[in-house]
Amino acid sequence: MDDGAFAGFSEQARRRLPRLFADYIDGGAHGERTMARNRAAFGQWGIVPRGLRDVSSINLATQCFGRSWALPVFLAPLGFAGMFHAHGEQGAAYAAHKRGVGMGVSTFSIAPMEKVAATGADLMAQIYVFRDRALTRDMLERARACGMDGIILTIDTAITPVRERDMRNGFRHLSRPTATQMAGLLRHPSWLYGQVRGGAMPNVGNIAGYTGSRGVMAQARDVVAQIDAGLDWDDLAWLRATWGGTLVVKGIMHPDDAIRAAEIGADGLIISNHGGRQMDPAPATLDVLPAIAQAVGGRVDIMLDSGIRRGGDVVAALALGARAVSIGRPWAWGLAAGGARGVGLVLDTLAREISDVMALAGLPDIAAVRAAGRNALWRF
Numbered sequence: 001m002d003d004g005a006f007a008g009f010s011e012q013a014r015r016r017l018p019r020l021f022a023d024y025i026d027g028g029a030h031g032e033r034t035m036a037r038n039r040a041a042f043g044q045w046g047i048v049p050r051g052l053r054d055v056s057s058i059n060l061a062t063q064c065f066g067r068s069w070a071l072p073v074f075l076a077p078l079g080f081a082g083m084f085h086a087h088g089e090q091g092a093a094y095a096a097h098k099r100g101v102g103m104g105v106s107t108f109s110i111a112p113m114e115k116v117a118a119t120g121a122d123l124m125a126q127i128y129v130f131r132d133r134a135l136t137r138d139m140l141e142r143a144r145a146c147g148m149d150g151i152i153l154t155i156d157t158a159i160t161p162v163r164e165r166d167m168r169n170g171f172r173h174l175s176r177p178t179a180t181q182m183a184g185l186l187r188h189p190s191w192l193y194g195q196v197r198g199g200a201m202p203n204v205g206n207i208a209g210y211t212g213s214r215g216v217m218a219q220a221r222d223v224v225a226q227i228d229a230g231l232d233w234d235d236l237a238w239l240r241a242t243w244g245g246t247l248v249v250k251g252i253m254h255p256d257d258a259i260r261a262a263e264i265g266a267d268g269l270i271i272s273n274h275g276g277r278q279m280d281p282a283p284a285t286l287d288v289l290p291a292i293a294q295a296v297g298g299r300v301d302i303m304l305d306s307g308i309r310r311g312g313d314v315v316a317a318l319a320l321g322a323r324a325v326s327i328g329r330p331w332a333w334g335l336a337a338g339g340a341r342g343v344g345l346v347l348d349t350l351a352r353e354i355s356d357v358m359a360l361a362g363l364p365d366i367a368a369v370r371a372a373g374r375n376a377l378w379r380f
Ligand SMILES: Cc1cc2nc3c(=O)[nH]c(=O)nc-3n(C[C@H](O)[C@H](O)[C@H](O)COP(=O)(O)O)c2cc1C
Pocket: 024, 025, 026, 076, 077, 078, 079, 080, 106, 107, 108, 126, 154, 250, 272, 273, 274, 275, 276, 277, 305, 306, 307, 308, 326, 327, 328, 329, 330, 332
């Protein structure tokens, strides 16, 4: 796979992590064709160099979902991220805070959201709606109580499809580690030491109170099975009526769904195919972006994720109608490779490339990128 600007981070992450977790991060659904297509779609667009424009200062400041960030980049919600490094979700949130960007906290965060919120970062709680709505109500209450004024409802996980690498490794398919898994953990003593010292290992802390099971693997299996496949548009309306803050719907891939979510009162959309981890084969997110942007016509802000690996990818997405992008695996790799510092370096790497591309395209700020639109782009 082409990990773009993050190849060094992903290589190191694969060295540091037991295979169980490295494969969980890297893998996708079924034949992993969507994952490959996400990357290929960015390869279809060039950005045309322009000169003789004043680019002596490049400003990456961005507004999206009613928030202000220093970069048009958001850290996507990632389940079980605390298993990738002892700094865990708090480490990532700390890095996001330092760089002035936002972050989604997964329902399946190893650290309870209250601890992540204590970093002071601009966070949104990602919500998987459970069959037992009382659990969801409780999760919303907790988000509100720890000062989060935005939630992200993920709608592309009605079921979890086969992910062959996870099946092979027994991720989420077993409740107790096998001998092979144990041997894999023991072959990574510095990772293991960090986990034991950090105390994250025993629980998916954010939902530990909602499951009777012990241990990350058993809890992962049980809570993923709790996700309500019966979720429908009425539930979105219910959530809209229940939650007074910002409501973003993640996993939109069709213009009709984008329009419907906007009509129900969502404040924002994330165009996402879950990084190729859910539907396979799905179209690339970049390929569906123009039609969705046209359908919503500026009524709600659009963020895009799945396959962002270069600054040029970000600029292309913004020129085609996104207000910001989010990154998933890149920050997982950064965290695994170097904790909070690694996530910070991932953000710095991307910021540098975005700035390079904008300067050479004669686009000094994000408004200029959006205004230039397709005029800045070349379709190969
Ligand atoms: C390890 C991992 C865990 C994820 N867990 C969640 C999750 O708990 N909730 C969610 O909405 N999306 C989850 N996602 C999807 C991401 O939020 C995001 O949509 C995706 O990673 C973007 O693609 P990219 O990894 O190519 O950047 C996960 C992705 C990865 C790689």
